Amino acid sequence: MTDQAQLLPGTLDLLILKAVSLGPLHGYGVLLRIGQISGQALLIEQGALYPALFRLVRQGLLKASWGTSENNRRAKYYELTTAGRKRLQEETAGWNRLATAIASALEARPEEV
Amino acid sequence: MSPSAYLRSLAEKFFHREQLADEMEDEVRSHILHRADDLERSGISRAEAERRARIEFGGQERVKEECHEALGGNFVDTLQQDIRLAVRMLRKSPSFTVLSVLTLALAIGANAVVFGVLDGLLLRPLNVPNSENLWGTVYGEDPGFQSYLNYSDLRDRNHSFEDLAAFNFAFVGLDTGNNPTVAFGFATTGNYFDVLGIHPCLGRFFNSSDERGPNSAPYLVLTYAYWHTRFQDDRNVIGRTVQLNKHAYTIIGVAPPEFHGTLLFIAVDFFMPIVNQQQVEGQDLLKDRGTTHGVFETIGHLKRGVTPEQAEADINSVGAYLEKTYPKEFSQKKAVLGHTGLTSFGTAVRQFMIGLTLLAGLILLAACANLGSLFAARAADRAREVALRLALGSSRRRILRQLLTEAVLISLMGGVLGLIGSILLLRRISAWQPFQGAPLHLPVTPDTKVYLVALALALISGLLFGIVPVRQVLRANPYEIVKAGSSGKPGRRFTLRDVLLAGQIAICAVLVTSSLVALRGLVRSLQSDLGFEPRNTMLVSTNLAMAGYTGEQLSEMQKRMIQALESIPGIERAGLVNNYPPLVYAAGSRTNVYKEGVTDFKPASVAVRPYRYDVSPEYFRAAGTALLAGRDISWHDDKAAPAVAVVNRQFAVRMFGSVTDAVGRYYKIQDGTRIQVVGVVADGKYMSLTEDPEPAIFPSFLQSPTSASVIIVRSERDPQQLAGEIRSRLHGLDSGLPVDTATWTTQLELVLFPGRMATMSLGTLGMMGAILSVTGIFGMAAYSVSKRLRELGIRIALGGRRSEVLSTALGRAVKLLALGSTVGLVLGILASRVLAFIVYQASPRDPLVLAGVILAMALLGMAATWIPARRALSVNPLILLREE
Numbered sequence: 001m002t003d004q005a006q007l008l009p010g011t012l013d014l015l016i017l018k019a020v021s022l023g024p025l026h027g028y029g030v031l032l033r034i035g036q037i038s039g040q041a042l043l044i045e046q047g048a049l050y051p052a053l054f055r056l057v058r059q060g061l062l063k064a065s066w067g068t069s070e071n072n073r074r075a076k077y078y079e080l081t082t083a084g085r086k087r088l089q090e091e092t093a094g095w096n097r098l099a100t101a102i103a104s105a106l107e108a109r110p111e112e113v
Numbered sequence: 114m115s116p117s118a119y120l121r122s123l124a125e126k127f128f129h130r131e132q133l134a135d136e137m138e139d140e141v142r143s144h145i146l147h148r149a150d151d152l153e154r155s156g157i158s159r160a161e162a163e164r165r166a167r168i169e170f171g172g173q174e175r176v177k178e179e180c181h182e183a184l185g186g187n188f189v190d191t192l193q194q195d196i197r198l199a200v201r202m203l204r205k206s207p208s209f210t211v212l213s214v215l216t217l218a219l220a221i222g223a224n225a226v227v228f229g230v231l232d233g234l235l236l237r238p239l240n241v242p243n244s245e246n247l248w249g250t251v252y253g254e255d256p257g258f259q260s261y262l263n264y265s266d267l268r269d270r271n272h273s274f275e276d277l278a279a280f281n282f283a284f285v286g287l288d289t290g291n292n293p294t295v296a297f298g299f300a301t302t303g304n305y306f307d308v309l310g311i312h313p314c315l316g317r318f319f320n321s322s323d324e325r326g327p328n329s330a331p332y333l334v335l336t337y338a339y340w341h342t343r344f345q346d347d348r349n350v351i352g353r354t355v356q357l358n359k360h361a362y363t364i365i366g367v368a369p370p371e372f373h374g375t376l377l378f379i380a381v382d383f384f385m386p387i388v389n390q391q392q393v394e395g396q397d398l399l400k401d402r403g404t405t406h407g408v409f410e411t412i413g414h415l416k417r418g419v420t421p422e423q424a425e426a427d428i429n430s431v432g433a434y435l436e437k438t439y440p441k442e443f444s445q446k447k448a449v450l451g452h453t454g455l456t457s458f459g460t461a462v463r464q465f466m467i468g469l470t471l472l473a474g475l476i477l478l479a480a481c482a483n484l485g486s487l488f489a490a491r492a493a494d495r496a497r498e499v500a501l502r503l504a505l506g507s508s509r510r511r512i513l514r515q516l517l518t519e520a521v522l523i524s525l526m527g528g529v530l531g532l533i534g535s536i537l538l539l540r541r542i543s544a545w546q547p548f549q550g551a552p553l554h555l556p557v558t559p560d561t562k563v564y565l566v567a568l569a570l571a572l573i574s575g576l577l578f579g580i581v582p583v584r585q586v587l588r589a590n591p592y593e594i595v596k597a598g599s600s601g602k603p604g605r606r607f608t609l610r611d612v613l614l615a616g617q618i619a620i621c622a623v624l625v626t627s628s629l630v631a632l633r634g635l636v637r638s639l640q641s642d643l644g645f646e647p648r649n650t651m652l653v654s655t656n657l658a659m660a661g662y663t664g665e666q667l668s669e670m671q672k673r674m675i676q677a678l679e680s681i682p683g684i685e686r687a688g689l690v691n692n693y694p695p696l697v698y699a700a701g702s703r704t705n706v707y708k709e710g711v712t713d714f715k716p717a718s719v720a721v722r723p724y725r726y727d728v729s730p731e732y733f734r735a736a737g738t739a740l741l742a743g744r745d746i747s748w749h750d751d752k753a754a755p756a757v758a759v760v761n762r763q764f765a766v767r768m769f770g771s772v773t774d775a776v777g778r779y780y781k782i783q784d785g786t787r788i789q790v791v792g793v794v795a796d797g798k799y800m801s802l803t804e805d806p807e808p809a810i811f812p813s814f815l816q817s818p819t820s821a822s823v824i825i826v827r828s829e830r831d832p833q834q835l836a837g838e839i840r841s842r843l844h845g846l847d848s849g850l851p852v853d854t855a856t857w858t859t860q861l862e863l864v865l866f867p868g869r870m871a872t873m874s875l876g877t878l879g880m881m882g883a884i885l886s887v888t889g890i891f892g893m894a895a896y897s898v899s900k901r902l903r904e905l906g907i908r909i910a911l912g913g914r915r916s917e918v919l920s921t922a923l924g925r926a927v928k929l930l931a932l933g934s935t936v937g938l939v940l941g942i943l944a945s946r947v948l949a950f951i952v953y954q955a956s957p958r959d960p961l962v963l964a965g966v967i968l969a970m971a972l973l974g975m976a977a978t979w980i981p982a983r984r985a986l987s988v989n990p991l992i993l994l995r996e997e
Contacts, residue, residue, distance in 0.1 A: 027140060028147040046148075047171040047179075050140070054183035071150050075143045076136070 012044065012052050014095060017080065017088040020062060026075035027053060053078060061087050133184075137177050145170055191511075195518035202519060209491060210523065212888055213484050217527025217571065218534065219881050220480030225535035225559075225567040227473040230542070231466050233557035234378070239454040240371045242310045248421060248450040249375075249412045250428060260407040261387065261399045263435060263443065264302075267411060270431045273424035274413035278308035280375065281409045283385060284821075285393050286659030286851040288356035289343070293659060293851045296339070298383035299374055300390040303330070308413055309375070315340075316351040316366030319386055327399055330386040333362040337370040339382040357385070358393040359661035359849070375412060377454040378555055393658065402442040412453045421450045440715055465870075472627065472878045475620050477574060479882060482617035483889040484578040488520065489610045490896040517579045524575020525568075532567045535559070611925070614893050615933040621886035622937020622970055623944055628879025629965045630941075631872040644761075644797015645695065646737030647857035650825055651832035652694065653678065653839055658820035660850040667818040668751070670846070675729060677842045678826055683835060686827045688732030691819040695726065695799045695809075697860045706768070706810065707781040714783055723764050723808035724799045727817055733759070733794055735825040743776035743792030750791075750813035757813055759792040764808035788812065825857070832856060883973055886933075890977035894926040898981040902988060910990035922985035923978050934970040941966065 019025060019033040030053070031044055056062040061084035069075040080088065145166045152162035170176075203210040238244040250259075250267075259267075261279070268277040280299040287296040299305075306318035314337060323330040333355065335344070344350045353364050362385065374381040387408075390398060398407040415424055428448040435443045455462055492499075499512055539559045655674070657667055671689055678687040695701065704725040711718050730746050733739075741762060750757050760768075765775035772793045779787045788810075796806045814822070828835055836854045843852050862869075898905070901922060908918055 026143065026147070028144045045171075046144070046169060047176045050137075050144075050176050051179040051183040054180040058184055069143075069147065071147060073143055073146055073150075074139065075147070076140045 012048065013056060014091045015042065016052055016056060017061065017084055017091065020078050021080050021085065021088055024077045024079040026069055026077050030078065137180055141170070141173055141176065191514070195515050196522065198515060199519040199522050203522065209487060212892065213487050213523050214527045214530060216480045216483050216885060216888055217524055217574065218530035219884065220477045221528045221531030221567050221571050222534040223476050223878065223881055224473045224570055225532055225563055226538050227469050228566050229535065229539045229557050229559050229563045230555070231470060232562055233555065234455065234462055235466060238452065239375060239377065243414060244453070246414050247412060247453045248415060248424065249410045249453040251449050251451050259411065260402050260404045262402040264408045264411050266435055267428065267431050270434065271427050273415055273419045273427040275416050276304055276308050277411050277413040278302045278305040279387065279408040279411045280305060281387060281390065281407065283390065283393065284656065285357045286656065293849060295851050295853060296382040298381045298385060300385050300387040302387050305384070311369060311372055313366040314369040315348065318366050324386060324388045326388065328389050328392045330389055331360065331362045332365045332386060333357065334366045334368055334384040335364060336368050336373050336381055336383060338373065338380060340367045358659040360392050375453050402439055425450055469874055472624065472875070475624060476878055476881050476885070477570065479617045479620040479885045481574045481578050482613040482620070483885050484574070486610045486613045486889060487892050488578050490892065492516070513583055516583070517576065520575045520579025521572065524571040528568050528571025531571070532564060535567065611929055614889055615929045617889045618886050618930055618933025619937035619940065621882035622934045622966065623941040624879045624882030625969050626938055626941025626962070626966045627944060628875040629962045631875040633959055633962055635869060635872040641798070641802060643696065644738055644795055647861055649832055650735070650827050650857045651835060651839065652697070652855050652857050652860055653824040653826060654853040655843070655850055656821040657850070660847050662820060667820055668815050671822055673846060674843060675824060677846060678824060678839060681835060681838050681842060683830055684826050684828045686731050686735040687824050688735035689729035689814060689822050689824045690732055691727035691814050691822050694736070694823050694825060694857070695797055701799045705783050709779045709781060709787065711781055714785065721764060721767050721808050723810045726809065726811050727814040727819065728811045729814050732825065735827045737827070738797060739795040741793045741795060742772050743790070745792060746811070746813045751815040756786055756788045756816055757791045758788050759794055759811040760790050761794050761809045762796045763806045764810060765793045767808055883969070887973050887977045890926055890930060890974055891980070893929070894923055894978045894981035897925060898922045898985045905985055906988045906990035909988055915986055918985055919982055923982055926978055927974065930970065930974040938966055
């Protein structure tokens with residue numbers, strides 16, 4: 001557990017949008033995908049995932065439909081809507097700005113001040 | 114968020130609730146199965162894999178609930194859940210529910226009634242257009258009495274009013290064909306309806322152009338209610354001629370249903386032109402500038418841009434002019450404006466209502482405190498339940514909302530119950546005729562405003578006391594509470610609950626003190642010396658003008674009536690007084706009296722302003738007033754004889770120094786007549802029971818004949834039985850003469866009315882206060898007994914004495930009771946000063962009142978702690994300890 005990064009508040013939605021943007025996924029698939037693309041550094045608590053998915057659907061960023069999974073089981077698949085794609089771009093840009101800013105702040109040395 | 118997506122998800126949630134729940138279920142199951150598939154691949158058995166997957170997933174219900182919340186629109190949903198749960202919880206503790214709903218219903222009911230009356234009398238303007246700018250004039254301390262000439266000067270000389278109308282009271286015999294009955298109306302100036310800006314519902318109103326000198330406009334306008342009851346809504350009534358005191362009047366119109374005259378608390382039968390008042394009343398008031406009976410009130414709309422203050426200054430400057438021009442007849446009194454409807458009664462009514470509102474507010478406060486402690490006790494009892502819910506993952510917000518839902522539910526039930534009660538009561542008040550023959554009407558119809566106020570009060574108080582347990586919940590540590598069980602930690606010295614209870618008891622003690630003070634005042638005023646003996650007397654009122662008598666005929670007929678009544682077996686004496694006897698309708702009139710030597714009759718040289726009652730011989734014996742010196746009026750004191758009068762002790766002392774000095778001496782009245790004092794009688798009460806001894810004169814009625822008179826009949830037996838005989842004797846003299854009979858005692862009701870009203874209201878509020886303190890103390894005592902039942906059991910098992918057990922169980926309740934009562938008593942004594950305005954001799958420093966309050970509170974305490982005390986003593990330690 002110690003090698004896993006703490007999830008910052010508000011980043012769960014971003015991660016879900018990103019995961020789904022790579023292709024339609026069911027809930028469990030979203031979990032796996034996030035683990036995979038973060039190099040297993042970010043693990044989402046299973047219980048927290050579904051409320052977030054429902055919220056994103058309500059906001060019109062995701063849409064859901066029932067389908068059959070690779071395990072040949074019935075599953076609810078989520079995919080990005082146009083609004084969702086736009087939001088992902090905005091949030092990604094925002095995140096990058098923040099990350100750069102924080103990184104440069106943290107790299108500051110005494111002689112630069 | 115796109116609105117359409119939001120709406121879709123809401124719609125889905127509401128219309129496909131079941132489907133949605135199934136889908137969530139499916140989705141969670143699918144998730145667990147997929148996870149189990151993965152786990153299985155790592156080499157675990159299927160069953161074990163599924164078990165692990167479920168454990169990893171965590172609380173499924175909680176996830177589903179959170180998903181549900183994430184869909185939005187939870188308000189209605191959770192509210193439903195909360196309400197369902199609240200109803201279940203309340204049903205589980207019926208005594209708590211009933212107690213708190215009743216407490217609240219009582220408080221809300223009381224406040225709704227008080228507000229309804231307040232609304233009817235003070236907040237709701239008169240039902241005429243533009244009424245907020247309609248003002249009436251109030252002169253000095255009297256209700257706006259004025260003369261017609263002063264009114265017409267004021268109308269023509271002021272610069273503030275658009276137009277000025279006036280009205281006076283008119284009691285007449287109205288005869289539609291051999292059935293004269295007494296009707297009550299307003300004699301109004303021709304412009305009255307035009308000034309008010311109202312339109313007839315049938316026919317037409319009279320107006321200024323109908324007035325062409327005295328008795329020129331024999332027209333009658335009926336009120337809608339009178340048209341309905343006396344004329345059965347007959348539309349052909351317009352143009353019909355009826356007899357008003359034997360004079361023909363034509364009905365020309367019917368007023369709209371919502372208009373019953375310009376006094377809020379009086380409902381009149383008709384309107385007639387004031388220029389015809391002389392014809393029906395028999396007195397010429399139109400040309401008498403000095404009279405105070407010509408006009409009751411003047412009313413009008415202020416001109417645009419004129420403030421009430423400017424208008425008052427304007428009226429007073431006209432008054433100053435009149436005083437300069439007519440120094441003999443007019444003395445300037447400071448005029449103020451009042452909103453039409455209450456005008457001169459406004460101050461008294463307002464004071465009474467403010468007092469009542471404050472007391473009702475206290476009741477509400479007491480009820481809130483009561484409910485607060487009930488709720489706090491309940492919250493403490495439920496600590497365990499709350500802890501369990503917190504431990505199972507419920508959010509504190511949800512739990513608080515749940516508690517508030519319960520509080521609001523109780524307050525709504527209490528509010529609705531209280532409102533229903535108050536509506537019933539208000540309907541009764543509105544239909545209530547406190548005095549026979551007096552057209553009193555209390556315009557209290559419960560309307561939306563009353564409903565809203567009652568419900569708002571209920572909700573506010575609900576939230577107030579619902580918040581009490583919040584702190585407890587927020588601080589709750591589920592682990593500790595579940596571990597420690599329900600016994601809880603030992604209480605601090607004073608909890609919020611204690612403060613609430615003590616405060617509530619204090620408020621109740623205030624109410625009990627006030628009501629006892631009022632009650633005592635009423636008893637005293639009933640016992641006070643009236644100066645006459647109202648028991649076993651009957652008042653026979655007639656107005657000879659109603660049967661067409663004038664001038665010389667009046668005294669002659671009145672004499673015959675007295676003789677006819679005296680000849681009835683069983684009647685001991687009969688004596689007549691002009692207009693009204695003392696203490697009836699508060700209708701006494703004062704007159705200016707000057708010393709014998711005075712020649713210049715200006716207001717400044719008035720020696721005394723006594724009440725004046727013109728009486729017949731035998732009046733004093735019929736009334737039961739003691740003659741102290743000199744002689745009674747005799748039948749020889751007629752117009753041909755020198756003017757004489759009997760005076761009361763107060764008058765004799767003020768004018769002549771002593772009772773014995775007065776007999777044989779003279780005084781003068783406004784027109785310069787010398788009047789000799791022939792006798793002195795005992796003092797009495799004339800206008801109100803609370804007045805100081807006032808001077809009064811009793812001239813011979815033969816020397817100033819008046820058509821309206823009351824014959825006082827004293828009998829050995831119950832005078833009520835003689836009423837029929839009295840009527841038939843008088844009808845034998847003149848069949849067209851309306852006769853009213855009533856006992857003097859019933860007529861006194863009117864004078865007693867304010868005090869009685871105050872006592873009744875205070876008594877009711879005091880009772881409510883008492884009930885509230887009983888429930889409060891009971892709740893507290895019962896709770897503390899049940900909390901400490903185990904400890905009490907151990908004490909009893911160890912051989913504790915009954916008194917010790919009792920003091921352990923109830924010590925705190927009794928201490929709080931004593932503390933609260935003391936504070937309340939002190940506050941009540943301070944508050945009772947206010948009561949002195951309404952209630953005769955309301956003195957809170959009365960030892961009887963003090964003892965009464967202490968006794969009452971002690972009894973209340975005993976009543977309230979009786980059941981808990983019994984329960985504490987009957988504890989069976991064995992059973993109790995086994996249960997725990």
